[in-house]
Amino acid sequence: MRLISYAEAINEATFQLMDKNPSVFVMGLGVTDKSGVFGTTLKARAKFPDRVIGLPIAENAMTGIALGAAAGGMRPIFTHQRMDFLPMAMDQIINHLAKWKFSMGGKGSAPVVIRAIIGQGVGGGWGQACQHAQSLQAIFAHIPGLQVVMPYTAFDAKGMLIASVCNDAPVIFIEHRHLHGLKGDVPRKMYEVQLGKAAKLRTGKDVTIVGLSAMNIKIKIAVDELSKYGFDAEWIDLRSLKPWDEKMILKSVRKTKRLIVADTGHKSFGAGSEIIATLAEKLAGKLKGVKRISLPDMPVPAGPTIEKEYYPCANDIINAVFEMYGKKPVSNREYMKDSEPEVDFKEAF
Amino acid sequence: MRLISYAEAINEATFQLMDKNPSVFVMGLGVTDKSGVFGTTLKARAKFPDRVIGLPIAENAMTGIALGAAAGGMRPIFTHQRMDFLPMAMDQIINHLAKWKFSMGGKGSAPVVIRAIIGQGVGGGWGQACQHAQSLQAIFAHIPGLQVVMPYTAFDAKGMLIASVCNDAPVIFIEHRHLHGLKGDVPRKMYEVQLGKAAKLRTGKDVTIVGLSAMNIKIKIAVDELSKYGFDAEWIDLRSLKPWDEKMILKSVRKTKRLIVADTGHKSFGAGSEIIATLAEKLAGKLKGVKRISLPDMPVPAGPTIEKEYYPCANDIINAVFEMYGKKPVSNREYMKDSEPEVDFKEAF
Amino acid sequence: MIQMSKFKKSADLDNVKMVDFYRQMLYIRMVSVALRQSALKMELKCPVHFSFGQEATAVGVGMNLKKKDAIVITHRSHAPYLAKGGDLKKMIAEIYNKKDGTSGGIGGSMHLNSPEKNIFCSAIVSGGISIAAGLALSFRMKRKNNVAVAFFGDGAVEEGGLSETLNFAALKKLPMVFFCENNMYAVNSHISETKAVHEVSRIARAYDLPAIRIDGNNILEVYKAVKTAVNRARNSRGSTFIEATTYRWLEHVGPRFDHISGLRPEKEVRKWISRCPLKSYEKYLLKKTIINNKEISKFKVNIERRIKAAWEYMDRSPYPKLKQLEKII
Amino acid sequence: MIQMSKFKKSADLDNVKMVDFYRQMLYIRMVSVALRQSALKMELKCPVHFSFGQEATAVGVGMNLKKKDAIVITHRSHAPYLAKGGDLKKMIAEIYNKKDGTSGGIGGSMHLNSPEKNIFCSAIVSGGISIAAGLALSFRMKRKNNVAVAFFGDGAVEEGGLSETLNFAALKKLPMVFFCENNMYAVNSHISETKAVHEVSRIARAYDLPAIRIDGNNILEVYKAVKTAVNRARNSRGSTFIEATTYRWLEHVGPRFDHISGLRPEKEVRKWISRCPLKSYEKYLLKKTIINNKEISKFKVNIERRIKAAWEYMDRSPYPKLKQLEKII
Numbered sequence A, B: 001m002r003l004i005s006y007a008e009a010i011n012e013a014t015f016q017l018m019d020k021n022p023s024v025f026v027m028g029l030g031v032t033d034k035s036g037v038f039g040t041t042l043k044a045r046a047k048f049p050d051r052v053i054g055l056p057i058a059e060n061a062m063t064g065i066a067l068g069a070a071a072g073g074m075r076p077i078f079t080h081q082r083m084d085f086l087p088m089a090m091d092q093i094i095n096h097l098a099k100w101k102f103s104m105g106g107k108g109s110a111p112v113v114i115r116a117i118i119g120q121g122v123g124g125g126w127g128q129a130c131q132h133a134q135s136l137q138a139i140f141a142h143i144p145g146l147q148v149v150m151p152y153t154a155f156d157a158k159g160m161l162i163a164s165v166c167n168d169a170p171v172i173f174i175e176h177r178h179l180h181g182l183k184g185d186v187p188r189k190m191y192e193v194q195l196g197k198a199a200k201l202r203t204g205k206d207v208t209i210v211g212l213s214a215m216n217i218k219i220k221i222a223v224d225e226l227s228k229y230g231f232d233a234e235w236i237d238l239r240s241l242k243p244w245d246e247k248m249i250l251k252s253v254r255k256t257k258r259l260i261v262a263d264t265g266h267k268s269f270g271a272g273s274e275i276i277a278t279l280a281e282k283l284a285g286k287l288k289g290v291k292r293i294s295l296p297d298m299p300v301p302a303g304p305t306i307e308k309e310y311y312p313c314a315n316d317i318i319n320a321v322f323e324m325y326g327k328k329p330v331s332n333r334e335y336m337k338d339s340e341p342e343v344d345f346k347e348a349f
Numbered sequence C, D: 001m002i003q004m005s006k007f008k009k010s011a012d013l014d015n016v017k018m019v020d021f022y023r024q025m026l027y028i029r030m031v032s033v034a035l036r037q038s039a040l041k042m043e044l045k046c047p048v049h050f051s052f053g054q055e056a057t058a059v060g061v062g063m064n065l066k067k068k069d070a071i072v073i074t075h076r077s078h079a080p081y082l083a084k085g086g087d088l089k090k091m092i093a094e095i096y097n098k099k100d101g102t103s104g105g106i107g108g109s110m111h112l113n114s115p116e117k118n119i120f121c122s123a124i125v126s127g128g129i130s131i132a133a134g135l136a137l138s139f140r141m142k143r144k145n146n147v148a149v150a151f152f153g154d155g156a157v158e159e160g161g162l163s164e165t166l167n168f169a170a171l172k173k174l175p176m177v178f179f180c181e182n183n184m185y186a187v188n189s190h191i192s193e194t195k196a197v198h199e200v201s202r203i204a205r206a207y208d209l210p211a212i213r214i215d216g217n218n219i220l221e222v223y224k225a226v227k228t229a230v231n232r233a234r235n236s237r238g239s240t241f242i243e244a245t246t247y248r249w250l251e252h253v254g255p256r257f258d259h260i261s262g263l264r265p266e267k268e269v270r271k272w273i274s275r276c277p278l279k280s281y282e283k284y285l286l287k288k289t290i291i292n293n294k295e296i297s298k299f300k301v302n303i304e305r306r307i308k309a310a311w312e313y314m315d316r317s318p319y320p321k322l323k324q325l326e327k328i329i
């Protein structure tokens, strides 16, 4: 057992990747900072200063540069402090990176990993507001040619970053600010967690709850609480959003006939919509209940009280299950608060 | 009865809007050209040359300029020859335009209309390839604060453009290159088609087929053909994607218990996923069959034969219905070809 | 390193105006001091970017603008917001995320919007520059005699949106001022790490725009340069680019000092503090007997009173509720 | 309007090389003529942007590059693709959307990619510029002695991505050449409608990059400027910006003339045709007796043969199938 944080797992994976393969390098705003993007680039910076490149604020061209470097045989890890800055780079991501291999008839490859951090204060008063707390995974997942992953555990953060960098196709690697501090058992050696595979975190028969990224924090609380009420939930951490593990979810929902997808993004046209639509296509008539738990279709507001109202919590998940079983909802938003690691104001950027 | 083309309907609506309201203006690449963006800006240009502004190629800043102009009381119609160029402007669209009103606590307004044209050669050899034929509506629909419309008829093109420009919130107004030549009965006077309302184009009881934009061309063929086989399909042109007419679709599917969504975009995390997920949430257990007809999860290839394979056709819709009823599929891709208005190579840009 | 320039009174300035400059800077400084206390007490629940050391830039612009002129500001919003006449009460309420804040409390410090005062804000680096150009375009099209000013930092110069907007503004001779506060840092990156050329105004010259580099810590110099630029714009002679060199004293975000955490050399920070735009100007005014210490004290008392009232206003204001927001999207 | 400059033989050029220039330009021209016929016969099923009139720019670059040097090209792809040594057969097959095309037929004329020849292509205006910078960065990091050239038009200069890349290339002294073919038009917009400054190379100077404006219709001038730039890059002295003024004879996309449809003045088109980079150079070579008419005829026969072979290759190639593509995304 070796407990390290999610951020430290990324820090370690990055270093090991660079140590093993001289083509791997890190680029991004603030990667050479003392704080090292929440501590995730510190080791790389200390050991391979030439391969940790601070950048001007120019997300679109810098993405093109990452792509060009990859075309030239490098393996860039391009780090963004907030996912909200990726819209600046959408042309290079959507029109170039995602289409690179295809537009060469399959001959080229573009092994670029884009690390994007969701700046959400899930239940605390982090106040990042509408331009610094978006969770745009559904957009990337819609674009053929991109892979999208959202690890939840420290173990997966390391294993999936390694798998992403070793993969020849571009990967949008999505972290959640609230996960960085979470600790987990992480082997010292290098290992890969295969992209596209989900992780079953609890076996159950009454309902399938699929979680993305930090929503798993809330599912964890919810499934424990649900079991007190006699509900035996199956909990699956999706981990990879594109491609996603249709097989595992399908198998689970065939059994439970009920599906809840808990996502960190907006509800409409969101990640949950895809999972549910696919399952509905496959199991129409057999489904007894499906539901998305996600952000409202409203930009993220800032404020210590309104954020608590805005972000979904364990209680919402519990009630979704209750509703499927015709049970009266409970109201205890406390299910949420325990789950929130405190985030220091110092790190508000 | 006054038959004019879809492009002409937009041309007329634009002129009438500008004639009525001196705050309305047109901006975009090529809007001052002789060809007038497929003829849609010619009348405006002839009558109000000062309010038809050609632009440098700088989609992001130009979108900010449209937004600023709107904040200053103008009502810009920003025209793009291809939707594929909008990723360049994503920062201004997602982070600014969509959040303008919200980030002022509701006080501001940003009445910007962005016209985006899907450059698809639905079944012909238009060969636009992966950077000039995208249909990215799902991305915009995911972002709270944006409205997304996709008129199919000439009548709606006029009425919805007028409604969009008169609306205080930003609208992504999506045209399809193949619709521009289609004629319809269009009143001379100004009128609005309310955003958010779908249009029922055929009443039926066996299956609900919801179409977006040019996919309705194929649905039209499919429903006729289906009736020969004894299937009575209900055909709904969604028209508005965000918000979409949940009420009408829900009512229809309650009756038919079967839903097909035919979309011009990629399948996964696409527009159809949202419609189906919502219906699955509301009608779980009651649905007998649901299916998306859309582009494969693959960038758009160019080529006269491969495009025919790539784009879905009426036959696919027919087979989707057959499948729901356990009937053997037919194979007659000819259902598609008749539906294709010829596009002159001259207009290949 | 840039030397602090001498104060030079231009002919068009009278004492009243010169005292106004001072009072405005003092006001912004004192509000910042109070807010910094709130931040240190951990009362603020949103990221706050302070402008200590950058008061002269804000005031030099603000004093040249009319209410119907527009400014678009950035994450570092307080000083220009106040200098343009933004409501103090509503600003404090906003930063505390209260319902009576200028954006209803849901924006916080990074979204100090006040459309009624023609103050617009974006926390996306460079995001506001083109929006300001759009406002300028609307003034032109509506035949209004107004000017739009884009505030941005040296960091924003690296984004292509600036070049795109410079070209359009130059092409269309928009009534606009590009106002760059070059404080030599973007977050923790020094300008030398991210820029080939440190004199950012050179970019504007490539578009044939008049571009001037001034000492942004000298209120008289800022005022004068902005005056010229605003006049050009009002007289349909097009846009101007002003690069005002300055320095932020505190860390990028938050109330602490960077030299404490080792992010910047203490010597550098101290040097710039010694060039305080407020103190140096105060000294000048005192020396020229344009102001005396008694007056200064009176100003301070007055500003303290306004600050107190603003905090009381904020205290009385409730937090907004999600239900109320549903209508506004 | 720019006057055609005089041909000046520089000391490093021998006759063999000078004839090579000619043969390359002739080759590109003849291929374009053949392709234009295909387009007029409506045989091409993808948008095709011809480079008639812009052969000297392409060849002047191509003759300076090694196979492992990289270029990133645009929608107007044929000339630079061929000049860099791109395979003719595969290009024709690609433009006819055949399986043996350089991109398997699914890209068409706007996606002439040939990674094995280090030719990359993007049909998004300005999209390839930063990609070229990334290739240059990879050469640096892999300690290769190669150079990356970004081709782009005057239109691309309006996109912010150019400025962003200029800054980075200048900052990191990337082994790169910014090569702008300023043909004064972007689609149907004349440069005066969209740009405040028509001499686009000035933008590069704002980043302290050496920038030169040359007559892009003069192969010797292009060759020389690119040689200097490529040498600088190879010797770790950083990037150079070259603005080569030129003109496209045909419409933006397709095989016809713009003056027929009234989009450009006939006089202007004719004037530029009279400055044909190929013909004027041919005249010069003949006059200097570096070449004679017999040799020219021989070249033509030879090129005709290659063209014929390319069309035969294309004819033999099948169309790709969707099933085969599923693996490649």
Ligand SMILES: Cc1ncc(C[n+]2csc(CCOP(=O)(O)OP(=O)(O)O)c2C)c(N)n1
Binding pocket: A029, A057, A059, A085, A088, C075, C076, C123, C124, C125, C126, C152, C153, C154, C155, C156, C157, C183, C185, C186, C187, C252
């Ligand atoms: C597009 C974008 N990229 C990155 C950021 C993160 N960020 C916030 S402020 C900042 C630095 C801005 O520096 P500068 O423009 O010089 O302004 P200053 O903070 O010095 O006032 C950065 C990189 C952002 N907000 N937007």
Ligand SMILES: Cc1ncc(C[n+]2csc(CCOP(=O)(O)OP(=O)(O)O)c2C)c(N)n1
Binding pocket: B029, B057, B059, B085, B088, D075, D076, D123, D124, D125, D126, D152, D153, D154, D155, D156, D157, D183, D185, D186, D187, D252
């Ligand atoms: C981002 C983007 N916006 C618009 C277009 C449409 N478009 C294709 S070519 C072109 C003009 C390009 O002009 P220039 O760069 O001068 O190249 P030229 O055609 O003259 O060779 C435009 C606007 C595009 N492809 N990409």
Ligand SMILES: [Mg+2]
Binding pocket: C153, C154, C155, C181, C182, C183, C184, C185, C186, C187
């Ligand atoms: Mg700065």
Ligand SMILES: [Mg+2]
Binding pocket: D153, D154, D155, D181, D182, D183, D184, D185, D186, D187
């Ligand atoms: Mg051009």
